[in-house]
Amino acid sequence: MLALPVPLPAAAALALFALYLLITFLTPRHHPQEPPLVRPKIPYFGHAIGIFRHGARYYSDVARQNPHSPILTLPLPLNRKLYLATSPAVISACDRRPKTVSFAPYVVEFARRILACSSSSIHLLSADLSRDGRPSHAGLRAETMAVMRRALMPGEVGMERVVRETVASFGRGAVGGVVGSGEGVGLFGWVRKGMTVAATDAVYGRGGNPLRERGVLEGFWDVEQDFARLGLPPALSAVIAPAGSRGRTRFFQAFRRYYASGGLDTASHLIKARHAVHQKHGVAAHDLERFDLGVCTALLGSMVPALGWSLFLLFSDAALLKRMREGIDAFVAELPREEDQLASSDGDENKEEAVPTVTVNVREVADAVPLLESFVREVLRTLTNGTSARFLLRDTVVDDSGSTYLLKKGCFLMIPAAPVHRDAALWGPTAEVFDPDRFVPEKQQQQQQQQQQEGARKVPASGWRAFGGGHNLCPGRHLAMREMLSIVAMMVVRCEIEPCEGSWRTPEKVSHVSAGVVMPVEDVRVRIRSREGAERVNWRFVWEAEVGGAAE
Numbered sequence: 161m162l163a164l165p166v167p168l169p170a171a172a173a174l175a176l177f178a179l180y181l182l183i184t185f186l187t188p189r190h191h192p193q194e195p196p197l198v199r200p201k202i203p204y205f206g207h208a209i210g211i212f213r214h215g216a217r218y219y220s221d222v223a224r225q226n227p228h229s230p231i232l233t234l235p236l237p238l239n240r241k242l243y244l245a246t247s248p249a250v251i252s253a254c255d256r257r258p259k260t261v262s263f264a265p266y267v268v269e270f271a272r273r274i275l276a277c278s279s280s281s282i283h284l285l286s287a288d289l290s291r292d293g294r295p296s297h298a299g300l301r302a303e304t305m306a307v308m309r310r311a312l313m314p315g316e317v318g319m320e321r322v323v324r325e326t327v328a329s330f331g332r333g334a335v336g337g338v339v340g341s342g343e344g345v346g347l348f349g350w351v352r353k354g355m356t357v358a359a360t361d362a363v364y365g366r367g368g369n370p371l372r373e374r375g376v377l378e379g380f381w382d383v384e385q386d387f388a389r390l391g392l393p394p395a396l397s398a399v400i401a402p403a404g405s406r407g408r409t410r411f412f413q414a415f416r417r418y419y420a421s422g423g424l425d426t427a428s429h430l431i432k433a434r435h436a437v438h439q440k441h442g443v444a445a446h447d448l449e450r451f452d453l454g455v456c457t458a459l460l461g462s463m464v465p466a467l468g469w470s471l472f473l474l475f476s477d478a479a480l481l482k483r484m485r486e487g488i489d490a491f492v493a494e495l496p497r498e499e500d501q502l503a504s505s506d507g508d509e510n511k512e513e514a515v516p517t518v519t520v521n522v523r524e525v526a527d528a529v530p531l532l533e534s535f536v537r538e539v540l541r542t543l544t545n546g547t548s549a550r551f552l553l554r555d556t557v558v559d560d561s562g563s564t565y566l567l568k569k570g571c572f573l574m575i576p577a578a579p580v581h582r583d584a585a586l587w588g589p590t591a592e593v594f595d596p597d598r599f600v601p602e603k604q605q606q607q608q609q610q611q612q613q614e615g616a617r618k619v620p621a622s623g624w625r626a627f628g629g630g631h632n633l634c635p636g637r638h639l640a641m642r643e644m645l646s647i648v649a650m651m652v653v654r655c656e657i658e659p660c661e662g663s664w665r666t667p668e669k670v671s672h673v674s675a676g677v678v679m680p681v682e683d684v685r686v687r688i689r690s691r692e693g694a695e696r697v698n699w700r701f702v703w704e705a706e707v708g709g710a711a712e
């Protein structure tokens with residue numbers, strides 16, 4: 161019999177020792193000045209598994225379990241480290257250092273893994289980070305963001321048009337489609353389809369909108385669902401995320417046809433301005449369609465669940481709906497009705513009747529009914545699960561109430577919004593409660609006075625982070641708020657939403673990497689019908705000075 165050179169228990173011990181050495185070697189060292197270390201429950205891999213499985217919710221859970229420090233260190237496999245910042249002071253300190261606490265490396269990784277861009281585009285994006293880590297102001301990424309920020313500024317004609325067309329299209333397509341049919345629909349699925357079509361029609365042009373091609377809309381949402389898995393190497397992601405991989409390919413093909421067939425001619429200023437920057441920097445033709453996956457993710461990823469939850473939380477709360485309706489109905493009742501439009505009545509061409517046109521300026525509604533904006537802000541406060549992701553390009557020191565923390569070059573930094581939004585030290589004892597009146601000015605004043613009397617801290621601007629913060633603060637925030645306020649106001653005026661089951665049931669929530677707002681695990685079956693008297697009106701919901709805009 162062949163004798164083993166080493167007895168079995170000794171070999172096992174040796175192997176374990178080698179593994180221990182390997183893990184020790186690959187476990188990052190912790191400097192005493194760095195934020196306190198949180199060891200994972202499953203040695204070595206624990207945090208990585210948690211992040212992969214639970215996304216942003218994992219950060220909130222770790223923060224909740226470790227309330228003693230405003231910033232924490234999470235060791236990751238392969239010698240990597242992630243800092244988790246949760247206090248407004250540390251967060252503001254990080255936000256103030258965009259050159260060293262940078263988002264740019266994530267953009268490069270996103271383009272490489274999710275958009276699967278060619279090496280030439282990766283090179284162009286990487287050029288935004290010069291050798292010493294300072295972002296360049298003339299690179300592809302910096303210029304693209306600059307034109308996007310400009311195009312999405314309040315008051316920009318293009319931006320106003322996008323809001324108006326999105327709201328009108330949602331009214332025409334989504335509301336017009338279900339009202340009167342009497343059929344049950346899944347509320348969140350209905351919002352998803354209606355908003356995807358409406359928002360992309362407004363941005364890419366209705367005629368050539370690639371999201372209207374068969375299967376592309378569904379494919380896009382499969383990509384969002386499989387987002388984390390699509391970041392793996394393509395051969396692997398095709399196996400473990402087949403729906404997302406197919407959806408991504410279908411999306412790219414549809415956008416390739418869009419550019420090839422001159423779809424850009426009818427696009428919004430936002431898309432045309434981005435395209436001009438791409439041309440200027442020589443982005444390869446086959447990468448154009450890939451960057452649009454990034455645009456659609458930003459445009460819809462958070463907006464769709466946020467709108468779905470807004471409608472759910474409003475229509476499932478009879479008392480809240482009543483208060484909202486009283487305010488908005490009173491405002492709308494005062495508006496002039498233009499009786500000059502004739503419409504044929506229900507297919508009978510000989511019988512025509514006058515249909516009044518009512519133009520509702522939602523900015524004025526929001527001024528007259530502060531509950532509307534307060535409600536939407538509270539939806540975002542309580543259901544946001546977004547995370548500002550950053551990368552340390554140099555060693556940096558940040559402080560909080562006299563304590564200083566060293567953040568090392570090459571580490572990740574995550575700023576999840578949820579722990580800040582649920583911090584009782586900022587929001588008071590009702591921090592965890594959904595309070596639609598929280599942001600109504602009178603209530604805010606009362607709260608501030610009370611906080612002053614109790615010597616408590618005022619909620620700082622960085623305490624509400626639904627749209628992130630600092631240099632990378634969401635440039636679509638005005639668009640998003642205007643569209644949400646307009647669509648909520650329109651639904652209040654025009655529709656009734658009732659649960660098919662007889663009573664409302666709140667769905668469980670899950671967080672997805674690509675969405676800044678939690679998603680429902682299951683949809684809620686509802687019936688949507690027109691409010692009595694609302695169907696024979698030609699409604700126009702506009703924002704601010706666009707009273708001359710196109711009617712539905």
Ligand code: HEM
Binds near residue numbers: 308546628639677
């Ligand atoms: C309710 C809807 C929305 C929410 C909650 C939301 C939230 C966010 C958050 C949390 C970030 C990351 C900010 C950071 O890193 O600190 C972000 C970034 C971004 N958002 Fe939004 N967003 C919404 C709608 C939109 C819309 C409609 C657009 C329009 C295109 C948009 C475009 C962008 C872009 C381009 C970025 C990247 C900014 C950069 O790289 O500097 N977002 N958004």
